[in-house]
Amino acid sequence: MFENKETTNLSAFGEFGLIEHLTKNIKIRRSSTLKGVGDDAAVLDLTKGKTVVSTDLLCEGVHFDMTFTPLKHLGYKSIVVNLSDIYAMNATPSQVTVSMAISSRFTVEAVEEIYQGMLLACDQYNVDLVGGDTTSSMAGLMISVTAIGIANEKDIAYRNGAEENDIICVSGDLGAAYMGLQVLEREKAVFKENPQAQPDLSGNDYILERQLKPEARKDVIDMLAELKIKPSAMIDVSDGLASDLIHICKQSDVGCQIYEERIPLDHNTVDAAEKFNLNPTTAALNGGEDYELLFTIKPEDYEKIKGHVELHPIGHIADKGAGYRMVAKGDAVVELTAQGWNAFGNEQPKEEE
Amino acid sequence: MFENKETTNLSAFGEFGLIEHLTKNIKIRRSSTLKGVGDDAAVLDLTKGKTVVSTDLLCEGVHFDMTFTPLKHLGYKSIVVNLSDIYAMNATPSQVTVSMAISSRFTVEAVEEIYQGMLLACDQYNVDLVGGDTTSSMAGLMISVTAIGIANEKDIAYRNGAEENDIICVSGDLGAAYMGLQVLEREKAVFKENPQAQPDLSGNDYILERQLKPEARKDVIDMLAELKIKPSAMIDVSDGLASDLIHICKQSDVGCQIYEERIPLDHNTVDAAEKFNLNPTTAALNGGEDYELLFTIKPEDYEKIKGHVELHPIGHIADKGAGYRMVAKGDAVVELTAQGWNAFGNEQPKEEE
Structure with a gap:
């Protein structure tokens, strides 16, 4: 029956x-x-x-x-x-x-x-x-x-406690949720053209899950407690690394310098970005919805996380005058901008060169 | 300029x-x-x-x-x-x-x-x-x-503490916000017919204010503290007296009997109801949005609020078997029903006879 x-x-x-x-x-x-x-x-x-x-x-x-x-x-x-x-x-x-x-x-x-x-x-x-x-x-x-x-x-870790020379760290990897969204948008467009088409989501499990069913990093809080590290500042990455790092800097009244090659990316994110002809760093900087934790720690705590598989140092807090900078892979220094995500303007993240 | x-x-x-x-x-x-x-x-x-x-x-x-x-x-x-x-x-x-x-x-x-x-x-x-x-x-x-x-x-006053013989009280007056809404709806309909028409809101200040800018009864909480009364159960009247009283009764596993003539009505509410050919008791029972406090007190506390200008005894808690009853003005006994307000069905409060 x-x-x-x-x-x-x-x-x-x-x-x-x-x-x-x-x-x-x-x-x-x-x-x-x-x-x-x-x-x-x-x-x-x-x-x-x-x-x-x-x-x-x-x-x-x-x-x-x-x-x-x-x-x-x-x-x-x-x-x-x-x-x-x-x-x-x-x-x-x-x-x-x-x-x-x-x-x-x-x-x-x-x-x-x-x-x-x-x-x-x-x-x-x-x-x-x-x-x-x-x-x-x-x-x-x-x-x-x-x-x-x-x-x-x-x-309690506020956004405003970062000080010069603090190490900037991020958990997990970035940009995956944004790439997952690109796949979903593409298949939606295909479906609109041809409602008979079956969506092609194969091989994209990781980035789709990051978009559709993200997790909050309870485990990172536990790790930090275990390592006896209290972050000097912390925020979750909901708007993209650039935007959320600038939030910390503005509220702490400091500048920052991060290194593109240090930004953690999953290979699935890199693969997908390649297929979409996007720079994966852009997905990390401006994509958002990663729900990873972005935090700063005292230089003396650096040894505790060195080589940690989940906690990645990506740069350091600088003097306010230094602005918000990223040293790109070719050693060029680029200014980070808070593209984030404008719910009112419907802007898409833009490529940053 | x-x-x-x-x-x-x-x-x-x-x-x-x-x-x-x-x-x-x-x-x-x-x-x-x-x-x-x-x-x-x-x-x-x-x-x-x-x-x-x-x-x-x-x-x-x-x-x-x-x-x-x-x-x-x-x-x-x-x-x-x-x-x-x-x-x-x-x-x-x-x-x-x-x-x-x-x-x-x-x-x-x-x-x-x-x-x-x-x-x-x-x-x-x-x-x-x-x-x-x-x-x-x-x-x-x-x-x-x-x-x-x-x-x-x-x-803390929960909804589930009312016991048989407790006195049911309500603060202020009921039904005004609902009548205010009727005036606004009428003027909206007039305006739709004739966009040149000026809305006629005169003489309705009280009921319009009750609809558009209600107040929460902080003063009643203060009064109760001053009178050293802890309500055995309490709820605010957001869905209408009938519906909210039934909430108290259901959660307290009791019945109730209230008296129509005891339900506090402002004369502006009565006047407006008359003009709209509505029963003001219906507005009180099923109109809602009054944000008055509906509460029960122990019989021994009755003397403390007797004759109080803001706190009105309207009936008593009865055995569960008695159901939810109102003694109408002509002494007929009517069953109260939780019409309240159904955000999904868009039902309007109905006349109860």
């Missing part, structure tokens, strides 16, 4: 019913969560340290494209990008609240998929989903997440 | 520039705010009690209509409705984070207006705006606010 997969219209539930339906299976993991979903507000015990709070908004057509974004991945990513901000403070996330605006073209099953992805991320990172609001939108899907975390005051 | 009021396109700023521009004048009032806007996350000291967290989403075309909603009021209201949830826990709000998705038809000046309204509310209620995200949307304006507050654990 065929299974008849039924779909349910959102209006069948109504607002209360839907929220109840979505939240009924939520488990509470943290002893700091005294009361989760279901009252006017959640109740938390955040007395064991300082609290960090961050909020992010993901909008359809701006931050994600429903044509190629699996809903469960989208839910997962919406939590992860917020947790990434908490880790970027050198803190441990403990709770999230979630608001969703959904156009009526979505079914209850679609919303469930998103929620499943969110709860999977909560499970993976050991955080509690403690509150939320779900409503309809005029057009498109919008997900707003607020993440709460906790840290000892002395451990 | 005419003043040339210039408008600025959102893309002129870009995402970082806009956020910087909007947040540069934010003042920090609370000693619990260690770091506000400007890093990956805000840093708070919430060690002095238990923390309460609530989140709400307001969407254009669903929760507000740009045709008749002044932007500054909208910003004000978006904060107030969240603070109302914090007060409904018998807690004191201390911080908010704000996310906005804005379609490109908005100018920088328009977004500034919204922000001004938000900051005015923060000023009024002594809370800090500590974080936010501003981005573009495919269509429409969307505002997501997360509010954080603090309370002593023993003071």
Whole structure:
């Protein structure tokens, strides 16, 4: 027998019913969560340290494209990008609240998929989903997440603590998420031309996963603690290395010098960039969405990370007057600019020569 | 000379520039705010009690209509409705984070207006705006606010603490915001028919203000503290008296009986209802957006609020088997139903006979 997969219209539930339906299976993991979903507000015990709070908004057509974004991945990513901000403070996330605006073209099953992805991320990172609001939108899907975390005051890494001669480090590798997006955009264009075509995503698993289902670098925070390193400044790479490094420099009132050959790139990123006739360094500098951690450490901590497989020194903090510089592979010095990503101007990252 | 009021396109700023521009004048009032806007996350000291967290989403075309909603009021209201949830826990709000998705038809000046309204509310209620995200949307304006507050654990009023014979009370008056909305909708319809027509809002100041610029009942929390009353259960009236009372009853596993003649109505609400040929009780039961506090108290506390000008006993908690009942003015007993407000079904409150 065929299974008849039924779909349910959102209006069948109504607002209360839907929220109840979505939240009924939520488990509470943290002893700091005294009361989760279901009252006017959640109740938390955040007395064991300082609290960090961050909020992010993901909008359809701006931050994600429903044509190629699996809903469960989208839910997962919406939590992860917020947790990434908490880790970027050198803190441990403990709770999230979630608001969703959904156009009526979505079914209850679609919303469930998103929620499943969110709860999977909560499970993976050991955080509690403690509150939320779900409503309809005029057009498109919008997900707003607020993440709460906790840290000892002395451990918190702000953006403004970098000092001259500090070593600039980045975790993992950069530019992959941007190249993953290029592949998805290409296949979307092919599909538009010929709806019979099967998308060709083969061999791109790594960069696609980096785009569609990124992870936050909890492990890097643990590594730093183990190495007894407190970053003098830290940020997560959401807008691209150039833009996020400039954030640190501006807030710390310093300049910087990084070395192109030190920027960590995965070979899949390099391969894909080659196929697209793009410079992989550009993808790293301006692509964004890597959710790696970019941080500075004291020169005396350098020995602790030297040769570390996940933590890569890429340059150093300089005097403010030095500006924001990259020594390119041919030894030419280029100025870094905060292209980042302009949600209002829809600018694409540009090649930098 | 005419003043040339210039408008600025959102893309002129870009995402970082806009956020910087909007947040540069934010003042920090609370000693619990260690770091506000400007890093990956805000840093708070919430060690002095238990923390309460609530989140709400307001969407254009669903929760507000740009045709008749002044932007500054909208910003004000978006904060107030969240603070109302914090007060409904018998807690004191201390911080908010704000996310906005804005379609490109908005100018920088328009977004500034919204922000001004938000900051005015923060000023009024002594809370800090500590974080936010501003981005573009495919269509429409969307505002997501997360509010954080603090309370002593023993003071927190949940929805689930109501017991048989507790007195059901409500602050202020009900139904006004809904009647204000009817006036605005009427004038919008008139304007659509004849764009030369001037809107006739005269004599409706009170109900219009209740709709467009509601206040959260901080004063009621203070009154209760002064009267040494801890509500056994509390909720804010956002969906209508019937719906919110049923929330308390369901979560407390009890029934209720209220008396129609005890439901507080302002004379402006009654007058407007009459003109619209609506039953003002219906506006109170199912209109919503009153942001009054609905709470239950122990019978022994009744003497403390008897005759209070702002706190009105409207009935009592009954055995679960009694259901949710209202004794109507003619002594008929009617069943209360949670019409509330279905953001997905676009149902209008219905007359209840």
